[in-house]
Amino acid sequence: MAIAVKLDDLLHDRRMTLTELADRVGMTLANLSILKTGKARAIRFSTLDAICAALSCQPGDILQFEAEGLAKKKRKAS
Amino acid sequence: MSKPVSSSAALPIAHAVLRILVVLNWLMAAVILVLLVGMPNEQWIMSAFKLTPSPDADRLVMALRAVAVLGLAVIPLNYIVLKKLLAIVETVRAGDPFVATNAQHLRAIAWALLTLQLLSIVIGAIGRSVSTPAHPVHLDAGFSINGWLAVLLTFLLARVFAEGTLMRDDLEGTV
Numbered sequence: 001m002a003i004a005v006k007l008d009d010l011l012h013d014r015r016m017t018l019t020e021l022a023d024r025v026g027m028t029l030a031n032l033s034i035l036k037t038g039k040a041r042a043i044r045f046s047t048l049d050a051i052c053a054a055l056s057c058q059p060g061d062i063l064q065f066e067a068e069g070l071a072k073k074k075r076k077a078s
Numbered sequence: 079m080s081k082p083v084s085s086s087a088a089l090p091i092a093h094a095v096l097r098i099l100v101v102l103n104w105l106m107a108a109v110i111l112v113l114l115v116g117m118p119n120e121q122w123i124m125s126a127f128k129l130t131p132s133p134d135a136d137r138l139v140m141a142l143r144a145v146a147v148l149g150l151a152v153i154p155l156n157y158i159v160l161k162k163l164l165a166i167v168e169t170v171r172a173g174d175p176f177v178a179t180n181a182q183h184l185r186a187i188a189w190a191l192l193t194l195q196l197l198s199i200v201i202g203a204i205g206r207s208v209s210t211p212a213h214p215v216h217l218d219a220g221f222s223i224n225g226w227l228a229v230l231l232t233f234l235l236a237r238v239f240a241e242g243t244l245m246r247d248d249l250e251g252t253v
Contacts, residue, residue, distance in 0.1 A: 031253045041251025 004064045007036045010055050025050035089171050096164045103160060107153040114146045134210060141208040145217065148201050155197075158190040178243045184236035191229045198225065 011021060018036060022029045027047065034040050035047075048059050055061075123139050162183040169175045202220025209215040 027253070034251075035253045039251070040253045041248055043253055047253055 024054040103156045155190045181240035188232035195225045
């Protein structure tokens with residue numbers, strides 16, 4: 001997927017755990033983990049809205065487009 | 079309020095009927111095999127149809143043998159349709175019918191039904207070609223608008239299942 005999810009960085013900056021975020025946005029930890037690890041196929045606007053509200057950020061702070069080659073390289077490196 | 083799928087009587091009935099049809103299909107195969115290679119010889123067929131030796135009678139006997147051979151070809155096609163339907167019924171009973179394999183099952187059923195329709199046309203044509211006023215041959219075969227509609231419907235249903243499965247996969251990956 002050429003869309004990278006930068007939830008890890010945001011959580012680190014906000015000193016917040018995934019469990020805390022799950023409680024704040026009313027999502028299950030499993031679903032949030034799917035989003036964080038880039039395994040989600042799609043994201044609802046309501047989910048994006050809740051995360052942005054909880055982390056005081058913009059959608060662009062969470063999602064980032066990466067060219068396919070770059071995304072593959074990053075996946076191999078990680 | 080509708081009853082839950084698992085408690086519906088339709089599924090056990092469908093399952094039982096399909097199993098009976100599978101057995102009947104094999105019985106039909108046995109009967110055709112016996113007719114084709116077993117007891118009845120040419121004289122038996124001639125006397126059964128009250129035929130006197132003539133070129134027309136020979137043609138009729140040949141045509142009946144050809145129909146029997148085509149009838150044998152129908153057996154595996156029927157088997158495919160029945161077994162695939164049974165597999166679909168099983169997934170409905172398990173509560174998860176919208177899976178990619180069911181789309182493949184339906185596509186296989188559609189191709190089998192299409193081949194059955196083509197065989198039916200050939201059998202009907204053979205029957206008409208040897209039918210004479212003196213010895214009319216009435217075979218329940220030929221072009222059937224309902225049969226071809228069933229073929230079309232099954233291909234469409236297979237496509238609907240394939241698309242539905244993809245949509246469900248997408249929905250499951252949505253957070």
